[in-house]
Amino acid sequence: MSRQTPPRHRPAAQPPTDYDVIIVGAGSAGLSAALLLGRCLRRVLVCGSGAPRNVTSPAVHAFFSRDGVKPADLLELGQEQLTPYTTVQVRTARVTAIRPTAAGFAVVAAGETGRSFTATTRKVLLATGVEDELPPLPGMRELWGRGVLHCPYCHGWEVRDTPLAVYGRGRQATGLALLISRWSKDVVVCTDGPGSLTVNARRRLRQQKIRVYEEPVSHLEAGRDGQLRHIVFRNGEKLARHAVFLQPPQHQRSALAQELGCRLNSKGAVWVDKHAQTSQPGVYAAGDTTPGAQKALIAAAEGMQAAIVINETLTREECTR
Template identity: 65%
Template sequence: MSVTIRRHRPAGQSLTDVDVVIIGAGSAGLNAALVLGRCLRRVLVCDGGRPRNTESPAVQGFLTRDGTKPAELLRLAREQLRPYESVEIRPARVTALARQGHLFELKLEGETGRPSTVTARKVLLATGVEDELPPIDGMRQLWGKGVLHCPYCHGWEVRDQPLAVYGRAKMVTGLALLVSRWSKDVVACIDGPGVLTENARRRLHRQKIKIREEPVVRLEGTASGQLQCIVFESGEKLERAAVFIHAHQHQRTTLIEQIGCRITSKGAVWVSKTQQTSVPGLYAAGDNTPGLQQAILAAADGARAAIHINETLTREECPK
């Protein structure tokens, strides 16, 4: 059955190419597109490339999709968007984003490098973040399997095995205590300058978490990405099944700075309770915003943003 797409134009505004442009085609972006598609909104989703969790063997803790490969989850999401004729997913990178009065103008670059321009009434940033891994040999090669970032995502898979936590002194204690929920054999490996406080040492010792403060020079693992051991500067090797780290992160796109979004002290995009950034009409959802980072939570952020976007558009179309 064909669907009639309603094109509204609030008084005093130009008709735009679409109602909403969603930048990013991960869990947040695609779930937002689903909700907006069901609202008969004209939506363009710009897919700029590989998602952050590409190297992960599976998405965990996602109701009905626990254990699904990341690529398969996105394939299913795209498949479920097909009935919504008002939603288009385009392989394109957004190179420029500007607010023009009440509207937004975006410059796109397609797969062939061909430029184009699109206008929208609202924009949703679902661009995610990039992890900055410690410069240790083997860290990148084992990322996602032997080197892990989230015990809620991966703790079950490595439960009851010898584990390690690696990072700066201030970050290690909390993460090590958390990881000890999944294993009785946890070693806290302290990186770089800074020392553990006496209170931190006491808390770790109370949970029987060992502390290693020698520099780590490399990680050794299998070709499939499984960790085998941590190698210290002395040459000593510590056999471990996995190591958890708190990786530093940065925003995946410069569009946020380009348009002047407010950024939190931790580098996340500030958003209100309605997922709106400090720029009117510009929303953000998923890992690029403050809070916990999981696929199911990003999807929920996307749905929340989509609802607020649709209600804002409706108010503009139906003035008092």
């Protein structure tokens, strides 16, 4: 009697969804993830809305092969390079809700006309980014991205060997000022009132010839060309500066992670493990939304890393051993 070959085990069919992955956010992280997932033949929807965080910056720097590109041009190129991947769709849409379902998630979004639509997906990648909370000082917002800067690695070369300032207090301002002294020998710290600087901090600043101004600041003054010219103090004194660096607090650009119950760290960033997985199964995050250095190139790399994990997770769910 011949022994019959046992039937090959087949995994249960996956419940149908409109997409394998919906990516919320069309910046460097989101587009990078979409590119790799498209190359994996995954059905992907990218939902993006609003201007990017660096919209006021004249250029993206330290991005390998794209140093000096305009922020809008970088994202436009990223979208253009998705064209060959017909399983990837990019829509201008604001995601308003994400609801868990038996098959994954239902994503509700409002399109360009304001009309809502719902799409289902197996996995979600949050790449929504953050917003900076600038001090309510006249001139700060108007000069943001030009005379008011947040990242010396992004902008330090462009303002090298010019009079610079750091706006802030305490240990954070001290560390930033010492870092900025790499690019200029004329650096001051403006604390806009009592600086909360320790004796050791003042000593370290003094060693680098970094002066401290604790006089309250009135406003930032721009020239006719729209560039920063002076920091103006309330006592009427003017300090000529070419740029001001600061590290403002931030908040999540979208509340979707919190609404999904994703864990946040003490600074309000979306916690992820080493696989870009949030605390909620099936929800991933990448880019400025998550903890760590905030650079366009790093966000792109994190988006690709998340895409690899997502694709391999989907493949395991689809395949038997």
